[in-house]
Amino acid sequence: MQIFSKRNKDILIITLEGELDHHHAKGVRQALDRMLEDTSIRYLVLDLSGLCFMDSSGIGVFIGRYKVIKKRDGQTCIAGVNSQLDKILEVSGLYNILKAYDNVEEAINGIRGVA
Amino acid sequence: MQIFSKRNKDILIITLEGELDHHHAKGVRQALDRMLEDTSIRYLVLDLSGLCFMDSSGIGVFIGRYKVIKKRDGQTCIAGVNSQLDKILEVSGLYNILKAYDNVEEAINGIRGVA
């Protein structure tokens, strides 16, 4: 499991690579929460295009970060969802609370209200 | 396990792809013996560059075909040996009876006495 981060003004872009299961969930949660201590971050974009496996432990991680961002009146988005992920995101109702984009660029444009 | 064959006059060139273990050895042996029924074949070149695993079951297959070809005063060669294969061929003494070439082209040149 690898975590990469990028900043674009008040947007934090996180790229997750590898397998997000219970074993790796704690590390991802801690890494994200450390970055989110910076309260100037209002938007979180999770780039999942490099995630080759995820189970419901990942759902828990996403919902947890969604709640943190929501308290700031911000928004959490996901980008680059493949078909295994699509199925579990669908089943768990995550599309109801997280906006999904094809890729990070479109997510940023969506947040900025471009296009 | 996949087996591909090519003819170059009295040379039969066999390409093995996949994992050559006991489970697959019988099929490979039968396929080769069927082709070797053609007694105009005097030289056998085994291209192992696509073989990603082999255990001592493969050694048995190679020795068996070597014996068939030897009765015809022919020659058996191997080509494209990777490092896992190199180790097991070395240990089992196969380099003492089979000539090894970097690739099929060099094997054919070697047999034809070119270069």
Place this chain on the structure above:
Amino acid sequence: MMDKRNEMRLQFLSKSQNESFARAAVAAFAAQLDPTLEEIADIKTAVSEAVTNAIIHGYERADQFVEIITRVYNYSVVIEVIDQGKGIDDVELARQPLYTSKPELERSGMGFTVMETFMDSIEVATGPGQGTKIKMTKHIKNNEGEMGKS
């Protein structure tokens, strides 16, 4: 056609790093039925849920054994994930979407729902202090012998 019946049993320590090993091993065994990539992903996900539950809910410690029995038949794979842990009091409640007894671990309560959605059937045998056995079945529509199927 060839008889594909086959069986493996696997026991491993209830350490979280074995979750990925467990799903990889079951997937490697199920591969003999020539499942699609989607079917393999479904199986891995369901196994991951059941194994994670055994580790965090069943045992709560890392020195016990989780067992997985995998049987393949000509058109299906049956997987049992078994722990000798604390068992489930109220199975009906446990199977509700979003119900979790460990919200402090940020569990989503979606494990059973995922298993039910990704597999064709699931049975739960459990009881307080009696451990838990999850039995899941998935049909595999392989190419060979397709004519015999509806």
Place this chain on the structure above:
Amino acid sequence: MMDKRNEMRLQFLSKSQNESFARAAVAAFAAQLDPTLEEIADIKTAVSEAVTNAIIHGYERADQFVEIITRVYNYSVVIEVIDQGKGIDDVELARQPLYTSKPELERSGMGFTVMETFMDSIEVATGPGQGTKIKMTKHIKNNEGEMGKS
């Protein structure tokens, strides 16, 4: 450093198509020690030899169970391959390079030699009618904690 001790036990039917599954499962479990590609290939080859022997020499039929116990320690992996088959009469003879009791199957008689060469040590526990247990150890020189090693 993190304690890497871990254990898995695997039983599978004595069918030849399980040979590839068995070596893949052991390799996947040993992967937690961060072995090199060569070390993984060595382990797979040795496991393949021992499992094949259990299937063709130990059992001679496909409905019995072969067992593999794999334990990882901080710097080594210990693998036991166990069958309840017919056992070996003369172990010293059996371990000779080129000796095989099944030349009609084109066995090369190199299985034990390969196991000995590819692993750091091998012990054989067997007897006529008592099955066979092959215990193999391989040291893994992983990166972490390298300073503590010679």
